Amino acid sequence: MATLLRALRAGRALRGLGGALAAPPATNPQCSSLRRGFQCSMLRLQDESKSDRPPDSSSTTYHEHYQAHSTEQDTTTASHGASAAEPEAEDAPRPNTSYQDQSGEQGEEYETEEQLQARILTAALEFVPQHGWSMEAIASGAETLGLSSASTGMFHNGSGDLVLHFIAQCNSQLTEILAEQHKQVQLGQAEPKKTADFLRDAVETRLRMHIPYIETWPQAMSILLLPHNIPDSLKHLSTLVDDIWYYAGDRSTDVSGSHHPRSPPSSAHTFLSPFHHHPHNIRPATLQMNWYTKRAALTGIYNTTELVMLQDSSADFEDTWNFLDNRIQDVVNMASTAKQVQSTGEAVVQGLMGAAVTLKNLTGMNQRR
Amino acid sequence: MQRAAHTALYDWSHVLGPAMIRQCLTCRAPLQLSSRAYSVIPPPRDTEEKEMLDRILRVDHAGEYGANRIYAGQMAVLGRSRTGPLIQEMWDQEKKHLEKFNEILAENRVRPTALLPLWNVAGFLLGASTALLGKEGAMACTVAVEESISEHYNSQIRALMEKDPERYTELLKVIKEFRDDEMEHHDTGLEHDAETLPGYWLLKNAIQLGCKAAIYVSQRV
Numbered sequence: 001m002a003t004l005l006r007a008l009r010a011g012r013a014l015r016g017l018g019g020a021l022a023a024p025p026a027t028n029p030q031c032s033s034l035r036r037g038f039q040c041s042m043l044r045l046q047d048e049s050k051s052d053r054p055p056d057s058s059s060t061t062y063h064e065h066y067q068a069h070s071t072e073q074d075t076t077t078a079s080h081g082a083s084a085a086e087p088e089a090e091d092a093p094r095p096n097t098s099y100q101d102q103s104g105e106q107g108e109e110y111e112t113e114e115q116l117q118a119r120i121l122t123a124a125l126e127f128v129p130q131h132g133w134s135m136e137a138i139a140s141g142a143e144t145l146g147l148s149s150a151s152t153g154m155f156h157n158g159s160g161d162l163v164l165h166f167i168a169q170c171n172s173q174l175t176e177i178l179a180e181q182h183k184q185v186q187l188g189q190a191e192p193k194k195t196a197d198f199l200r201d202a203v204e205t206r207l208r209m210h211i212p213y214i215e216t217w218p219q220a221m222s223i224l225l226l227p228h229n230i231p232d233s234l235k236h237l238s239t240l241v242d243d244i245w246y247y248a249g250d251r252s253t254d255v256s257g258s259h260h261p262r263s264p265p266s267s268a269h270t271f272l273s274p275f276h277h278h279p280h281n282i283r284p285a286t287l288q289m290n291w292y293t294k295r296a297a298l299t300g301i302y303n304t305t306e307l308v309m310l311q312d313s314s315a316d317f318e319d320t321w322n323f324l325d326n327r328i329q330d331v332v333n334m335a336s337t338a339k340q341v342q343s344t345g346e347a348v349v350q351g352l353m354g355a356a357v358t359l360k361n362l363t364g365m366n367q368r369r
Numbered sequence: 370m371q372r373a374a375h376t377a378l379y380d381w382s383h384v385l386g387p388a389m390i391r392q393c394l395t396c397r398a399p400l401q402l403s404s405r406a407y408s409v410i411p412p413p414r415d416t417e418e419k420e421m422l423d424r425i426l427r428v429d430h431a432g433e434y435g436a437n438r439i440y441a442g443q444m445a446v447l448g449r450s451r452t453g454p455l456i457q458e459m460w461d462q463e464k465k466h467l468e469k470f471n472e473i474l475a476e477n478r479v480r481p482t483a484l485l486p487l488w489n490v491a492g493f494l495l496g497a498s499t500a501l502l503g504k505e506g507a508m509a510c511t512v513a514v515e516e517s518i519s520e521h522y523n524s525q526i527r528a529l530m531e532k533d534p535e536r537y538t539e540l541l542k543v544i545k546e547f548r549d550d551e552m553e554h555h556d557t558g559l560e561h562d563a564e565t566l567p568g569y570w571l572l573k574n575a576i577q578l579g580c581k582a583a584i585y586v587s588q589r590v
Contacts, residue, residue: 242478246478251475291480292480292483
């Protein structure tokens with residue numbers, strides 16, 4: 001009797017489910033939790049839209065699918081109640097990408113929250129010249145994707161998120177460009193540049209990415225200076241500088257002078273290094289500190305040039321690039337001066353030692369009696 | 370080249386997917402710049418592993434660097450004495466170790482410790498001052514330092530073996546080789562009358578304490 005009742009209840013629930021879900025339920029597993037239900041229905045709808053018509057562009061697919069999805073919202077809540085009674089029957093074929101895979105990897109038909117945020121922020125960048133780096137821009141971006149402007153609730157840091165996202169995008173684009181150039185050099189299709197030129201080109205390329213947003217860039221910079229954004233912006237800056245030096249061929253912990261057979265002897269090795277590499281004289285920390293001093297120097301150059309760019313009104317920012325050239329020259333000069341000072345110092349020390357030995361000889365102290 | 374870069378710029382929104390950006394940020398594994406396929410460190414799977422490997426490499430690099438400077442200090446004092454050639458030989462082996470770590474650090478974009486100038490000076494002073502105590506002093510210093518380093522390498526080997534011996538075979542091989550060399554130096558030091566130094570026990574423990582502190586700090590800074 002009890003089993004009969006249970007079967008009836010289950011049957012009713014199933015029928016309820018079948019009615020609530022408009023999409024063809026047959027091939028898809030029943031989803032037990034609300035979140036899973038939400039995501040499963042997204043999946044189903046995506047399937048549907050994919051099978052029904054070939055998507056011409058990803059944005060319209062998402063647009064339709066989201067609109068279709070919003071009508072599903074109420075039905076999924078209804079199905080939640082029913083499906084809660086259902087035992088968890090998650091069939092194997094669908095990869096369970098809901099919680100575990102938050103690393104940003106593209107699931108098959110699946111999007112994580114991070115990716116969705118990234119898409120919204122990218123879309124929001126269009127509206128930055130109009131609304132500045134603010135929640136309005138994000139809201140407008142979300143609307144372009146067909147999402148409601150309330151989805152800005154996802155972004156707790158609002159404009160900070162937007163600016164950081166933009167910076168991250170610029171940095172990875174720069175990295176791509178540098179990697180491409182490096183590949184060209186390795187394939188022999190391009191000449192390796194001298195370090196100073198390489199740095200100048202890299203910084204210029206990176207700063208040019210700000211040009212479309214130059215009007216609002218002061219606002220962005222001030223957002224980056226907010227205390228809760230500082231750690232992230234510093235991290236981005238340090239990875240940017242590290243990447244540029246890496247592609248410039250910097251291998252500055254290499255003290256011993258042995259050339260790696262793979263990398264062409266790059267001028268970055270001797271750029272800023274006070275000594276020629278001396279195999280048996282592992283002169284110290286100055287060469288190791290190169291790792292830090294190079295990055296510090298480049299950070300200084302990049303930041304000051306960025307500031308200059310903000311108030312540059314010349315054609316195509318000529319003044320900024322001249323400023324950049326001059327700063328890099330300064331660093332080069334300083335490095336060669338340091339080199340000179342140190343070799344002078346060495347020579348002086350040797351002279352003193354010679355004088356001391358001479359004195360000892362003269363006074364007879366060197367004799368063993 | 371620049372113009373191409375500039376035109377590429379304006380298509381960035383379509384070129385880059387968000388996933389790639391995350392990957393670029395989270396996993397800054399060595400991009401394949403080297404033409405050689407062989408690498409001592411496996412490309413890290415995630416930031417946690419990268420951090421762990423970074424620490425290991427950073428402290429090992431600092432250790433070899435310090436050892437170099439210690440031998441340099443000893444040579445500066447005892448270079449022309451009878452023990453000169455012996456110290457020189459041990460120094461040469463340390464130079465090889467340092468070279469290897471330099472290579473690894475550069476390839477894997479590991480940040481060297483910022484305290485290197487400090488280890489430079491401290492190491493040299495330690496080597497020179499113990500050498501001033503005579504040959505036994507220099508040998509005692511060698512014994513103390515090499516014992517610390519071997520212990521340190523051993524604990525690293527244990528940690529890596531616990532994690533995943535298969536994945537880190539190359540790195541383990543390198544560390545084991547270096548540990549064996551350091552043990553050899555330790556034994557050489559003992560052979561050459563290190564223990565006959567008055568105050569040996571005190572000196573040895575003081576130096577080992579210093580080494581432990583240096584290791585702790587170099588991992589983090």
